[in-house]
Amino acid sequence: MVESLVAHTLNGLYYGLILFMIASGMTIIFGVLGILNLAHGELYALGAFLVFSIVGFLTGLVAEPTGHFTAIIFAVVVLLGSLAAAAVLLPVGATLEAIFVRPIYEREDVYQLLLTYALLLIFIDVMKFGWGTSPVNTTVYSTLNEVPTTELVGFSYPSYNIIVILVGTVVFAWLVWFFDRTKTGRIVRATAINREMSTAIGVSTDRTFTLVFAMGAFFAGFGGAMASIGPGPAFLEMGLDPLVLSFVIIVIGGLGSLKGAFVAAILVGVISRWTVGVFNLPQLELAAPFILMAIILLLKPEGLYGTWGEIE
Amino acid sequence: MSRFLVERDGKTHFRPMKGLELTAGQVVLTLLGIVALFAVPDITSATALSFSIIHQGILFGLAAVGLNLLLRHTELVSFGHAAFFGAGAYGVAVLSSHYEVSSGFLLLLGAIAVATVLALVIGYLVAGYLDIYFALLTLAFNQVLFAFVLQSGYFNYNDGLSVRVGGDRPSLLGIDQWLVATLGTDPITAYNYTLYYLTVVILLVMLVVTWKIVNSPFGRALDAIGQDRTRAQFIGIPVDRYVWIAFTLSGIYGGIAGGLFALLQLHVRPEPVLFVFVSGEILFMAILGGIGTLVGPIIGGIVLIYLLRLARFYVEYYHALTGIVLLLVVFVLPKGMLGTLPEISAGLDRRRQDPTLLRDDVTTIGASIRERLYRAVSTVRIIIFGVK
Numbered sequence: 001m002v003e004s005l006v007a008h009t010l011n012g013l014y015y016g017l018i019l020f021m022i023a024s025g026m027t028i029i030f031g032v033l034g035i036l037n038l039a040h041g042e043l044y045a046l047g048a049f050l051v052f053s054i055v056g057f058l059t060g061l062v063a064e065p066t067g068h069f070t071a072i073i074f075a076v077v078v079l080l081g082s083l084a085a086a087a088v089l090l091p092v093g094a095t096l097e098a099i100f101v102r103p104i105y106e107r108e109d110v111y112q113l114l115l116t117y118a119l120l121l122i123f124i125d126v127m128k129f130g131w132g133t134s135p136v137n138t139t140v141y142s143t144l145n146e147v148p149t150t151e152l153v154g155f156s157y158p159s160y161n162i163i164v165i166l167v168g169t170v171v172f173a174w175l176v177w178f179f180d181r182t183k184t185g186r187i188v189r190a191t192a193i194n195r196e197m198s199t200a201i202g203v204s205t206d207r208t209f210t211l212v213f214a215m216g217a218f219f220a221g222f223g224g225a226m227a228s229i230g231p232g233p234a235f236l237e238m239g240l241d242p243l244v245l246s247f248v249i250i251v252i253g254g255l256g257s258l259k260g261a262f263v264a265a266i267l268v269g270v271i272s273r274w275t276v277g278v279f280n281l282p283q284l285e286l287a288a289p290f291i292l293m294a295i296i297l298l299l300k301p302e303g304l305y306g307t308w309g310e311i312e
Numbered sequence: 313m314s315r316f317l318v319e320r321d322g323k324t325h326f327r328p329m330k331g332l333e334l335t336a337g338q339v340v341l342t343l344l345g346i347v348a349l350f351a352v353p354d355i356t357s358a359t360a361l362s363f364s365i366i367h368q369g370i371l372f373g374l375a376a377v378g379l380n381l382l383l384r385h386t387e388l389v390s391f392g393h394a395a396f397f398g399a400g401a402y403g404v405a406v407l408s409s410h411y412e413v414s415s416g417f418l419l420l421l422g423a424i425a426v427a428t429v430l431a432l433v434i435g436y437l438v439a440g441y442l443d444i445y446f447a448l449l450t451l452a453f454n455q456v457l458f459a460f461v462l463q464s465g466y467f468n469y470n471d472g473l474s475v476r477v478g479g480d481r482p483s484l485l486g487i488d489q490w491l492v493a494t495l496g497t498d499p500i501t502a503y504n505y506t507l508y509y510l511t512v513v514i515l516l517v518m519l520v521v522t523w524k525i526v527n528s529p530f531g532r533a534l535d536a537i538g539q540d541r542t543r544a545q546f547i548g549i550p551v552d553r554y555v556w557i558a559f560t561l562s563g564i565y566g567g568i569a570g571g572l573f574a575l576l577q578l579h580v581r582p583e584p585v586l587f588v589f590v591s592g593e594i595l596f597m598a599i600l601g602g603i604g605t606l607v608g609p610i611i612g613g614i615v616l617i618y619l620l621r622l623a624r625f626y627v628e629y630y631h632a633l634t635g636i637v638l639l640l641v642v643f644v645l646p647k648g649m650l651g652t653l654p655e656i657s658a659g660l661d662r663r664r665q666d667p668t669l670l671r672d673d674v675t676t677i678g679a680s681i682r683e684r685l686y687r688a689v690s691t692v693r694i695i696i697f698g699v700k
Binding site: 036038094098100103104107109110111113114115117118119120121122124125126128129206207210240244247248251255282283284285286287290291293294297298301 | 383389437441443444445448449451452453455456458459460462463464588589592595596599600603629630631632634635636637638639641642643646688691694695
């Protein structure tokens, strides 16, 4: 019983942290640019497809792991490949912002939705053009599980999930450090809080926005990469559900709040796994995150850590 | 002057009812539109256009007209209108498959009732919210409903419910049976055509109703709420209650459209009627056609459904085609397809009278492209080499 509770909680953490990586990009884009990016899920899917090509190429270069140590080397190579795949999304995000998103900041909100929806549709076909319509799988999942993790404390649980949980936590820590301690991060926060003032002291808002959008795309792609090296394949429609769930997460956490997105992602992940595994209510699995969101919005409309336009 | 004609600004205006005055041009356009609507079955049988898709487009367009009531006047973006569309469709499906109701009229009443109750409940909960919170809250309720229907045996999970009772189509006020009995029409054709003409009649009635609502004191109050809630509150408008009523009204449009959609498809599955992206599509139809216009959402509905459902048979990359059309609407037609028409025709008129303007256009376009290229190059240079 306790063991299954731990397993379900770990499953929830794994799921939640994948969602956090996607939602973190969305929340910083929303917090700084004020754009609700519907194409964000497709950036996630693009990361998943890119990792198939890049990791597939890289793992061809290293030998099949034979022991624990070689398995760790293999895992490091896969992680580097995921980073490389996500890095491809940096210029993609920057180009999107500069060409498509920049002209519509001044327009009504609904046009942002229409524009990003158009980008979503175009991205689906870009991926169809690049990788075809059938799902692709990196097939590194079983090898990643050879990395010893939970065996050290005495029970067996897929190591891949543990790796994702660790990576997700590192991403959160890095983001907090970046926005809190670095100069660029502070400039971004200043721009989010007061655009006119930061322009007046010499910040180029255009460049800041491009940077933020590129960063958002990077983390969406990285989330996709981490999901795609797991048991599931990368497929064309994979962006839709995470997109909708990241809405839920950024609303529960408070729009634009990084800490909120982290807490909310874990809440959503753990609760949706507990509804099935612990409370035994599989018919509520899909609805649970939305019920949570509706309750939070009705009780505390600004979300758990609600801040408008500020990243905390 | 007769009862229907009035003189205004030296022009004769046609007045079909109190408050509604149309110029001669508008009368011609309206009549043309109505004739085109009634002629759709003949047009589609003579050309390669698809009858069923246009019918679906009109139904989604009707839901978009309802959404536009909210979007245009109270400036609230509802991202959960598929909830009412789906509620209408499932109202019809449940009544016919669980209670064996076969009268199309009763089924449609059931659809309206279900959608109204749902809109009342959701509207009560969301009426106090604004902007993005309103959009995401409606999205949440939509998705709760979708998840609930998808995982409930009563609604037969993902397979959905059939609208037939004992293998028969619902009867449409007896008109389709009458057609089959007297004219010997094929039952399927009779059913589809009768349903289409019923749709057109309902659509025209709903458009007139919308026009009435918009131009009533209630509609003006909604405008005031959209402009500034606090001010509306100060001048004595019960803001939350009015938003609640407007939300319910716009939900009813969705319910009617969804009910007719179920009668057309004869089978209701959760994904095509309840999924959150259907909500998005309904919203985009309104924007595509033109938020500021009454019939724009219908045009937007037909165009978007056509692109989403049928473009796949003509081009391999049909998503991209739809995306590019939407991009063009965002950047070239800022007020939607119908809303931008007057500006385009005025611009063309000016250029016809003064061809030198064309040369200015070319230089403006050239200069803006040059400037953008220069800025792009300098941005790339800064990214790679730094500011110095």
